[in-house]
Amino acid sequence: xxxxxxxxxxxxxxxxxxxxxxxxxxxxxxxxxxxxxxxxxxxxxxxxxxxxxxxxxxxxxxxxxxxxxxxxxxxxxxxxxxxxxxxxxxxxxxxxxxxxxxxxxxxxxxxxxxxxxxxxxx
Numbered sequence: 001x002x003x004x005x006x007x008x009x010x011x012x013x014x015x016x017x018x019x020x021x022x023x024x025x026x027x028x029x030x031x032x033x034x035x036x037x038x039x040x041x042x043x044x045x046x047x048x049x050x051x052x053x054x055x056x057x058x059x060x061x062x063x064x065x066x067x068x069x070x071x072x073x074x075x076x077x078x079x080x081x082x083x084x085x086x087x088x089x090x091x092x093x094x095x096x097x098x099x100x101x102x103x104x105x106x107x108x109x110x111x112x113x114x115x116x117x118x119x120x121x122x
Contacts, residue, residue, distance in 0.1 A: 008111030027071030033057040047089040
């Protein structure tokens with residue numbers, strides 16, 4: 001199994017690109033858990049939510065890994081959780097970095113917001 005991670009700020013096309021890659025190469029896409037969390041909670045996140053969001057992202061990733069597809073496409077991963085936690089709340093639970101480094105990823109694509117119009121998508 002090859003694991004591809006799409007990284008980058010909001011509205012850089014990660015979700016769109018993950019769908020395009022899947023349409024072309026096949027594989028399984030893992031969406032961004034925080035969107036699901038916000039839809040479920042109907043509120044903005046707070047620092048206390050970071051561990052729940054990170055564990056949710058890991059759970060979705062682990063479920064997809066158990067399917068053992070040839071290609072696993074991650075719309076995001078713990079790095080984004082870590083960066084947003086630090087940017088928004090000035091802190092990050094220490095276990096996130098260890099959990100990230102314990103996992104294998106074959107390729108990271110960093111998407112830039114340059115030249116991409118920002119679109120509010122919730």
